[in-house]
Amino acid sequence: xxxxxxxxxxxxxxxxxxxxxxxxxxxxxxxxxxxxxxxxxxxxxxxxxxxxxxxxxxxxxxxxxxxxxxxxxxxxxxxxxxxxxxxxxxxxxxx
Amino acid sequence: xxxxxxxxxxxxxxxxxxxxxxxxxxxxxxxxxxxxxxxxxxxxxxxxxxxxxxxxxxxxxxxxxxxxxxxxxxxxxxxxxxxxxxxxxxxxxxxxxxxxxxxxxxxxxxxxxxxxxxxxxxxxxxxxxxxxxxxxxxxxxxxxxxxxxxxxxxxxxxxxxxxxxxxxxxxxxxxxxxxxxxxxxxxxxxxxxxxxxxxxxxxxxxxxxxxxxxxxxxxxxxxxxxxxxxxxxxxxxxxxxxxxxxxxxxxxxxxxxxxxxxxxxxxxxxxxxxxxxxxxxxxxxxxxxxxxxxxxxxxxxxxxxxxxxxxxxxxxxxxxxxxxxxxxxxxxxxxxxxxxxxxxxxxxxxxxxxxxxxxxxxxxxx
Numbered sequence: 001x002x003x004x005x006x007x008x009x010x011x012x013x014x015x016x017x018x019x020x021x022x023x024x025x026x027x028x029x030x031x032x033x034x035x036x037x038x039x040x041x042x043x044x045x046x047x048x049x050x051x052x053x054x055x056x057x058x059x060x061x062x063x064x065x066x067x068x069x070x071x072x073x074x075x076x077x078x079x080x081x082x083x084x085x086x087x088x089x090x091x092x093x094x095x
Numbered sequence: 096x097x098x099x100x101x102x103x104x105x106x107x108x109x110x111x112x113x114x115x116x117x118x119x120x121x122x123x124x125x126x127x128x129x130x131x132x133x134x135x136x137x138x139x140x141x142x143x144x145x146x147x148x149x150x151x152x153x154x155x156x157x158x159x160x161x162x163x164x165x166x167x168x169x170x171x172x173x174x175x176x177x178x179x180x181x182x183x184x185x186x187x188x189x190x191x192x193x194x195x196x197x198x199x200x201x202x203x204x205x206x207x208x209x210x211x212x213x214x215x216x217x218x219x220x221x222x223x224x225x226x227x228x229x230x231x232x233x234x235x236x237x238x239x240x241x242x243x244x245x246x247x248x249x250x251x252x253x254x255x256x257x258x259x260x261x262x263x264x265x266x267x268x269x270x271x272x273x274x275x276x277x278x279x280x281x282x283x284x285x286x287x288x289x290x291x292x293x294x295x296x297x298x299x300x301x302x303x304x305x306x307x308x309x310x311x312x313x314x315x316x317x318x319x320x321x322x323x324x325x326x327x328x329x330x331x332x333x334x335x336x337x338x339x340x341x342x343x344x345x346x347x348x349x350x351x352x353x354x355x356x357x358x359x360x361x362x363x364x365x366x367x368x369x370x371x372x373x374x375x376x377x378x379x380x381x382x383x384x385x386x387x388x389x390x391x392x393x394x395x396x397x398x399x400x401x402x403x404x405x406x407x408x409x410x411x412x413x414x415x416x417x418x419x420x421x422x423x424x425x426x427x428x429x430x431x432x433x434x435x436x437x438x439x440x441x442x443x444x445x446x447x448x449x450x451x452x453x454x455x456x457x458x459x460x461x
Contacts, residue, residue, distance in 0.1 A: 012243075014204050014242060016179050020151065020177075021147070022148060022149030023101060029151055029152065029179040029203075031181060031243055031271070032245075032272065034151045085314075087243075087271060
C-alpha cells in the first residue's frame with residue numbers, strides 16, 4: 001500500500017486507539033500489543049477519523065503548530081507508511 | 096516493594112465446558128460446572144473494573160467460551176468498557192449468524208486453535224471427530240467478516256514434525272499471525288507429560304521450522320513461537336512476573352496471577368464476588384506473595400537477571416522442586432536443574448497413550 005497526501009487513513013477492524021485514563025496516556029491496541037505513541041504520533045493519530053485526507057490532517061497540524069507544511073508532511077507520511085506496513089492503518093482512498 | 100505496576104491484560108476463563116478433550120488442556124483436573132460459573136452481571140462489572148484499573152486487552156477463554164449463551168452480552172460489556180476483546184476459541188461451534196452477533200457486540204479479534212494441520216491427527220489429539228472441517232470453516236467465516244485472525248497450534252512430540260504444514264495452513268487461511276506454542280505441563284498436560292514432552296532433537300526440528308517459516312513469510316504473516324517448558328538454562332519470564340501484567344479469572348470467579356496458580360496449596364485466592372478487582376490487584380496477599388523480587392531465595396536474589404525472568408515459574412517450581420518459592424529448576428543455577436535434565440532424559444522412548452480430558456458436562460444447560 002502506498003501512502004500519499006491523498007490517502008484517507010483509517011483504523012481497520014482489530015485496531016483500537018483510545019485514551020487510557022488509568023495511565024493518562026493514549027494507547028494504540030493491536031491483537032497482541034499495546035503501544036503508547038509519543039506526543040508527535042498522538043497528534044497525527046488523533047486526526048484520523050476515516051474521512052479526512054492526509055493533506056487535510058497535515059494542514060491542520062501545520063496551522064496548530066505554526067510549522068512548515070512540507071516538513072510535517074514528510075514526518076506524517078513516514079509514520080503512516082510504517083503503520084500501514086504493519087496493518088495498523090488502512091487507506092480508505094486506495095483503489 | 097516498589098510501586099505496583101498496572102495490569103495490562105485480563106484472561107477471563109468464562110467456562111470449563113468444551114466439546115474438545117485435548118490431553119494438554121490447561122484447565123484444572125477438577126473442573127467447574129455450569130451452575131458454578133460467574134454470572135453475566137458479575138463478569139460485566141469485572142470488565143468495567145478491569146478497564147478502570149488499566150487493563151487494555153481482554154482474552155475470553157475457557158474451556159470453549161462459545162458454549163456460553165451470554166457471550167454477546169459479555170463482549171458488549173467489555174467493549175463498552177473500552178477493552179480490546181479477543182476471543183480464544185476452538186471454532187467448532189461457529190456459524191455465520193453467531194459470528195455476526197459477536198462482531199456486532201464489539202469483538203476485535205479471534206484466536207482460533209488447531210491441534211494439527213492434518214485432519215485425522217488433529218481430531219485424534221483433540222478427541223473430537225469432525226472438528227477440523229468446522230475449524231477450517233470458522234477461519235473462512237472470520238476472514239469473510241473482515242476480522243483479524245490468529246491461528247494457534249499447540250505442539251508436542253506427536254505433532255512437532257509438521258510445524259511447516261501448520262504455518263502454511265495458517266497462511267492459506269489468511270491469518271495475520273500464527274502462534275506455534277509448545278504444550279505446558281500443568282493440569283492435563285502434566286498427567287500426559289510423557290506423551291507430550293519433546294527431546295532436544297525434536298525441539299530443534301520444531302524451532303528450525305519456525306525459523307524457516309519466519310524467513311518464508313516475512314512481511315506477510317507474523318509467527319510467534321512459545322518455547323517449551325523444561326528445556327533451556329534460563330527460565331521463561333512466566334506471565335512476565337507474578338501479578339505484574341496479567342490477571343486470570345477462573346469460571347467460578349477466583350482471581351489468579353496465572354492459569355495454574357490454584358495448584359499451589361496454601362494460598363487462598365480471592366473471588367470477584369467478594370472484592371473489587373482493584374482491591375485484589377493492589378492489596379490481596381495472594382497477589383503480593385511472589386510479586387517483585389523481595390520473596391526470592393538465592394540464587395535468584397543476587398542474580399543479575401532477576402528482573403528479566405522474575406525467578407521463572409512458581410507453579411513449575413512447585414511441580415518439579417516441591418516448593419513454589421524455589422528457584423525455577425529450568426535455571427542452570429537451581430540446585431534442582433540436574434534432576435530436571437534427568438527427567439527429560441528419562442522420558443518414555445515411545446509416547447504412551449493420551450489420557451483424555453474428561454469434560455465438565457459440556458451439554459449441561461447454561
